[in-house]
Amino acid sequence: MSILKNINKILGEIPEEIKLVAVSKTRSIEEIKEVYDFGIRDFGENKVQEMILKEEKLNKDIKWHLIGHLQRNKVKYIVGKVYLIHSLDNINLLREIEKEYKKQNLTANSLIEINIGREESKTGILAENLDELIFEIEKCENVKILGLMAIIPRGDEIACLNYFKKVKELYDRLSKIKYKNISMKILSMGMTSDYKYAVREGSNMVRIGEGIFGKRNYNREG
Numbered sequence: 001m002s003i004l005k006n007i008n009k010i011l012g013e014i015p016e017e018i019k020l021v022a023v024s025k026t027r028s029i030e031e032i033k034e035v036y037d038f039g040i041r042d043f044g045e046n047k048v049q050e051m052i053l054k055e056e057k058l059n060k061d062i063k064w065h066l067i068g069h070l071q072r073n074k075v076k077y078i079v080g081k082v083y084l085i086h087s088l089d090n091i092n093l094l095r096e097i098e099k100e101y102k103k104q105n106l107t108a109n110s111l112i113e114i115n116i117g118r119e120e121s122k123t124g125i126l127a128e129n130l131d132e133l134i135f136e137i138e139k140c141e142n143v144k145i146l147g148l149m150a151i152i153p154r155g156d157e158i159a160c161l162n163y164f165k166k167v168k169e170l171y172d173r174l175s176k177i178k179y180k181n182i183s184m185k186i187l188s189m190g191m192t193s194d195y196k197y198a199v200r201e202g203s204n205m206v207r208i209g210e211g212i213f214g215k216r217n218y219n220r221e222g
């Protein structure tokens with residue numbers, strides 16, 4: 001199927017109020033332009049360098065979502081270029097973001113990434129460590145938390161629904177508490193293989209790559 005057919009299909013399947021982020025990692029400028037011309041303005045990248053190169057070459061009204069693991073030493077490059085950081089998951093990273101955004105008097109809009117499957121190989125914070133991170137977030141001046149992001153372990157329908165439900169419960173729990181610098185507005189969960197389940201469990205932002213662009217080829221530079 002063509003890129004445009006894929007997007008049409010996905011937009012037909014998800015309710016209108018759910019934001020579709022087109023995950024453009026490894027994709028060429030031409031491929032991204034095709035999606036852009038369709039009207040999509042939210043694009044997700046997982047590497048800082050790749051995102052910055054594309055940001056320079058493409059239209060300035062694109063909202064860039066940094067969805068991959070963010071290393072502290074890369075934070076300085078993204079200030080003013082990222083619409084939303086999806087992958088805040090530790091205090092040291094938080095402090096670096098606060099420091100670099102403060103220098104430019106800008107606000108970093110972020111989501112907290114939750115490692116809901118407790119996978120050692122995965123990024124994201126464990127739910128039991130959330131309190132410590134929130135304690136630090138409340139002291140920030142240049143960081144705003146707008147919600148949560150999760151990548152769940154691969155599994156069947158029941159397993160997926162269960163993980164998404166757990167993230168939604170956490171999201172709802174945090175929504176009820178009044179924290180400084182935190183408001184639960186965005187629940188970023190669901191990728192090509194599981195977005196239908198994520199949407200069923202209350203996601204309002206899905207990050208879809210292969211479902212739009214076709215299979216990724218990691219040997220090709222974006």
Ligand SMILES: *Cc1c(COP(=O)(O)O)cnc(C)c1O
Binds near residue numbers: 067208210
């Ligand atoms: C690559 C990636 C996606 C998109 O994955 P697809 O399977 O291509 O839809 C979503 N979220 C994150 C964090 C990713 O790195």
